[in-house]
Amino acid sequence: MGKMVKSVSYTVFDSGTTKTGSAEKILEDIRRNGAQKNEEMEKMTVEDYAEALIADADYFIPKNVMDAFKRFDFPTKYDRALAYLAATPTSGVRILSQRG
Amino acid sequence: MGDRRRKRLSELRGVYDKRVFIGGSYHQTRRSLLDELAGAVRKERFVPIIADEYRMAEELIHDQTLSLLHSCRYAVFEASDLSGALMEIERTRDYGTRTLILFRGSSSADWRVSRMLSSFLMPGDPMVKVGRYVKPATAAKHVGRWLAAMRRKLYG
Numbered sequence: 543m544g545k546m547v548k549s550v551s552y553t554v555f556d557s558g559t560t561k562t563g564s565a566e567k568i569l570e571d572i573r574r575n576g577a578q579k580n581e582e583m584e585k586m587t588v589e590d591y592a593e594a595l596i597a598d599a600d601y602f603i604p605k606n607v608m609d610a611f612k613r614f615d616f617p618t619k620y621d622r623a624l625a626y627l628a629a630t631p632t633s634g635v636r637i638l639s640q641r642g
Numbered sequence: 643m644g645d646r647r648r649k650r651l652s653e654l655r656g657v658y659d660k661r662v663f664i665g666g667s668y669h670q671t672r673r674s675l676l677d678e679l680a681g682a683v684r685k686e687r688f689v690p691i692i693a694d695e696y697r698m699a700e701e702l703i704h705d706q707t708l709s710l711l712h713s714c715r716y717a718v719f720e721a722s723d724l725s726g727a728l729m730e731i732e733r734t735r736d737y738g739t740r741t742l743i744l745f746r747g748s749s750s751a752d753w754r755v756s757r758m759l760s761s762f763l764m765p766g767d768p769m770v771k772v773g774r775y776v777k778p779a780t781a782a783k784h785v786g787r788w789l790a791a792m793r794r795k796l797y798g
Contacts, residue, residue, distance in 0.1 A: 632723060632751075
């Protein structure tokens with residue numbers, strides 16, 4: 543039997559609005575909004591977007607913060623990607639609360 | 643980088659037409675991004691110039707960095723974060739430097755710049771181009787494409 547993945551629900555502030563849902567749902571919403579102005583985001587799936595946020599985080603998040611993040615387990619790659627996006631100073635995305 | 647490994651300003655490599663000034667945040671995290679952009683510049687057979695690779699007295703950083711900028715026909719700025727690069731961007735118009743400004747748009751948020759900078763970037767200005775990216779590899783591609791276009795303009 544596969545390992546049960548813990549489901550986490552977030553409330554996130556993004557560009558003047560709040561969004562609530564799973565990390566995957568919120569990332570897809572952010573990606574879709576961003577895609578209206580950004581061809582690169584338009585071509586990505588939500589999975590590509592999450593993987594890019596994780597792969598390139600070292601460029602945008604201070605090293606000491608990244609070292610701390612890497613010690614934590616996240617239920618899914620979407621949860622990790624959302625945490626990284628919220629820790630990127632210029633993203634405008636902030637996690638207000640999380641449950642689960 | 644230790645001061646002994648830094649280059650002397652008098653040993654500036656390349657010629658004016660081939661030099662590309664690379665500006666942005668020199669903070670440890672973002673500095674690696676400038677190296678990526680420098681790699682893209684080299685790939686197009688131009689010469690990247692990054693100010694913090696040169697020996698400068700603390701009190702002369704402003705003047706000498708602008709002197710480096712003036713020695714380059716082209717400039718690429720990674721301007722996602724507010725940094726000293728804004729002072730350099732301001733000067734590009736005075737120096738006639740062809741400029742590419744890149745910023746990371748990784749969310750639905752717009753580029754958070756002051757209205758001063760927004761109004762500096764006039765639509766259709768042939769001297770300044772703005773590019774948005776998500777992945778650093780895409781920023782490097784922007785640089786490659788832009789320099790290839792600049793070369794075509796220069797040599798027909």
